[in-house]
Amino acid sequence: MSAGPLAAANTVFRTIDVTKVYQMGEVQVHALRGVTFELCEHEFVVLLGASGSGKSTLLNILGGLDIPTSGTVYYLDDELTASDESELTLYRRKHVGFVFQFYNLIPSLTARENVELITEIADNPMPALDALHLVQMDERANHFPAQLSGGEQQRVAIARAIAKQPKVLLCDEPTGALDVHTGIVVLEAIARINRELGTTTAVITHNAAISQMADRVISLSDGQIARVERNQVKRNANELQW
Template identity: 85%
Template sequence: MSHAGSQTAVFRAVDVAKIYRMGEVQVHALRGVSLDLFDGEFIVLLGASGSGKSTLLNILGGLDTPTSGTVHYLDRELTASDDAELTQYRRQSVGFVFQFYNLIPSLTARENVELITEIASSPMDPLEALELVQLRDRANHFPAQLSGGEQQRVAIARAIAKKPKVLLCDEPTGALDVHTGIVVLEAIARINRELGTTTAVITHNAVIAQMADRVISLSDGQIAGVQTNTDKRSAQALQW
């Protein structure tokens, strides 16, 4: 789904800065980032370690708050929300996928996904979520019986089972080999396509950027460039 037609800004960040104080030292993680993300768009945030990608994603996802600047999610100003409102926002609107899968070892794939559906207002069936990542046949397996790539796909199913408007992925293939990473990226792209979920993926791997509608490059806490992909590639067609 192209964002060009709708142009509804799901996120609007204006002049966002984030300073962490570590003892006597101030670390400027973000230095005045302004950015719109559009409905149904697949964005890649690209940059070296320490460029501010994770900080930006965490602020969009309501896990962190900026030192200055404003962030709107649709018509809600996240930067004016209190902790309870941010918790509600994360529960209802955002799916998170991290580099490490954080599955509960004593629960099956299906049960891991079910955990999230219990707090959601109109969740999808856990098996349907597993079907979207092509793991329905592994529903009764425990994490220890699954490969790393399968565990990450269960984590994606868990993130999308609450039907979030937004899927935020921080280095989702960081712990995986290339082949396994492609399968995981295919699952993320399928969800973006089929559910119309606005999707942002953090990576330091420029190859993955070929899958995105737009690539936002960060360097030293600032946006270094924004590139629109005219010929978006599928995960299998990536030029490694």
């Protein structure tokens, strides 16, 4: 990665005029249209917007899973948009934890073993049981995914993501496949990690209620940032008006 201008002390991500265009046959799809914003250390940010607004594309670019068509992305003082594939792989491995809508646990491994897969490739991992404890799943450590509910599997997936102690946790619709009650438990686990580990956290959702948990809410529409709001009072998941 190449070094860019020095970031402010608490700036983790900066995007400058980022665009993303996908070629779908003869049609060009503009997923992002000049997105500029910053994400700060320890922040809990919600990316809010309808399907197709560009939320997942932006998250994937921040996580090094995709590259923009134009514009610049910085992680701390490193320019991600100047990185080659091997550098992006190393970046993802060392600095970013991902949580997706579907859990992607290995069925033949216990919860603990699923988390240990990540700790084996991390530089400074926390013990798998400690990661499971953070999401209140340590008592289910020896259960296989088929023995766990959807919410429990998602919490194991979160433990797996944070066991390598990433600086950033990126969550794409983490409650999208869950009912409201189970989603509350999962959201509380994510918020607890943000509070206790100080992990910079970005959560994608189309559910406006979840935005009440965030420090800031970044609303996207048609590939652009439509609005940025700061919450003066953050609610916990049990207080959300669903």
